[in-house]
Amino acid sequence: MCLAVPGQVQEIYEAHGTLMGKVNFGGIVKEICLAYVPEIQVGEYTIVHVGFALQCIDEASAKETLATFEKMGLLAEEFGEAEPPNAIPGGAP
Amino acid sequence: MKYLEEFRDGEVAQRMAQEIHRATTRSWAIMEVCGGQTHSIIRNGIDQILPPGIELIHGPGCPVCVTPLALIDKALAIAAMPNVIFCSFGDMLRVPGSSKDLFRVKSEGADVRIVYSPLDAVNLARANPTREVVFFGIGFETTGPANAMAVHLAKQQGLKNFSMLVSHVLVPPAIEAILSSPSNRVQAFLAAGHVCSVMGYWQYPPLCEKYNVPMVVTGFEPLDILEGIRRTVLQLERGEAFVENAYARAVSFEGNQRAQDLLNQVFEISDRTWRGIGNIPRSGWRLSEAYRSHDAEHRFAVGDIHTEESALCRSGDVLRGILKPNHCPAFGNQCTPRNPLGATMVSSEGACAAYFNYGRLASAPAAAVGAASQP
Numbered sequence: 001m002c003l004a005v006p007g008q009v010q011e012i013y014e015a016h017g018t019l020m021g022k023v024n025f026g027g028i029v030k031e032i033c034l035a036y037v038p039e040i041q042v043g044e045y046t047i048v049h050v051g052f053a054l055q056c057i058d059e060a061s062a063k064e065t066l067a068t069f070e071k072m073g074l075l076a077e078e079f080g081e082a083e084p085p086n087a088i089p090g091g092a093p
Numbered sequence: 094m095k096y097l098e099e100f101r102d103g104e105v106a107q108r109m110a111q112e113i114h115r116a117t118t119r120s121w122a123i124m125e126v127c128g129g130q131t132h133s134i135i136r137n138g139i140d141q142i143l144p145p146g147i148e149l150i151h152g153p154g155c156p157v158c159v160t161p162l163a164l165i166d167k168a169l170a171i172a173a174m175p176n177v178i179f180c181s182f183g184d185m186l187r188v189p190g191s192s193k194d195l196f197r198v199k200s201e202g203a204d205v206r207i208v209y210s211p212l213d214a215v216n217l218a219r220a221n222p223t224r225e226v227v228f229f230g231i232g233f234e235t236t237g238p239a240n241a242m243a244v245h246l247a248k249q250q251g252l253k254n255f256s257m258l259v260s261h262v263l264v265p266p267a268i269e270a271i272l273s274s275p276s277n278r279v280q281a282f283l284a285a286g287h288v289c290s291v292m293g294y295w296q297y298p299p300l301c302e303k304y305n306v307p308m309v310v311t312g313f314e315p316l317d318i319l320e321g322i323r324r325t326v327l328q329l330e331r332g333e334a335f336v337e338n339a340y341a342r343a344v345s346f347e348g349n350q351r352a353q354d355l356l357n358q359v360f361e362i363s364d365r366t367w368r369g370i371g372n373i374p375r376s377g378w379r380l381s382e383a384y385r386s387h388d389a390e391h392r393f394a395v396g397d398i399h400t401e402e403s404a405l406c407r408s409g410d411v412l413r414g415i416l417k418p419n420h421c422p423a424f425g426n427q428c429t430p431r432n433p434l435g436a437t438m439v440s441s442e443g444a445c446a447a448y449f450n451y452g453r454l455a456s457a458p459a460a461a462v463g464a465a466s467q468p
Contacts, residue, residue, distance in 0.1 A: 006096035026094035051210025052239040062342035073108030
């Protein structure tokens, strides 16, 4: 139920007095209510749940998070820290 | 898709899991509140790459699962009325009421329709002015803005034939109910990312302080969940208890102020019964006075409803984190997604459905079943 999917805003317009838009989810385009994120611009990303944009995606913090993730564990590998005894090799999804 | 695939990298996930192994020196029990996170954890096998001492307890964050039986029965009664178009998210149609479900009512001739968004139901009301259009408005705070906007627009546009059967539940009172229970084992929480996209996380610091538990706002992709767990473990190991945000790309401290303003206008706080758990004070929303004419519970007299739960179903224990789904004797036997005894086996977010659909079928040793059945 609380699944919300990131999509890119393609078009912004008004319908029945409400701010609406076309949002592209990896090729599937749906009409989405943008009333809660009126500041959003065409080309930006938003998190969408049951037809409503809940928040704009903060691109800078997304990049920062990914950069942190990618560095994670690399230092330990570099300095040759032993594998924790209970690690399951190849266990990642 | 952008912002999804990057957060599913298997190699990075493995390194993050190793970080968690390095940080962990003791056993910890962490609850992920949201059913969406439960599904991601089981689907991606995240629980299987964690240190053996880290237990993930699956929380009650599945709105379909906790919608009270009496309200499902009410929905069934309203849906069966002549002239009603009953609209719902697809998840609700197979949820068992006392004697049938919405699919059965539909097959008996009722006009039951699955919609993607509550706005679809508002549009149906506009297109069918002589019909009563009822939307089954269930959900946590994530779905609140959509349901609030639907009622608000219906009122604004004078669509008197639109009403909503509201079953809205709130996360912070549920967390407090879990923490204040004498049998609580949860030592830390992964706070539900999208609930916090709407509400922010300003409600959580007092809970962290009062109960001395860490809470980490966490997203839904595998790397997001691993990061939530990693930060939680670091706090637990250091003996700290504060709120952290591990889902900054979609969550701010304040949340979405515009959404919160409309939520406060359309809804008011009410007590709620959670299916399988019981009454939790001030744990839900109902329509406020100004919108009550759109409340389906007020509009339709549904008379006396005598509810009857399945005697075999242990979904209440599953929702409270006492019982793992595959430790239930009915799991995979009398109870499957095709023939569910309880809502946790129906919903795309129910813990039982997650275990069944992703192959966690091994049933528990007899001793574990016996132990888990202690109240």
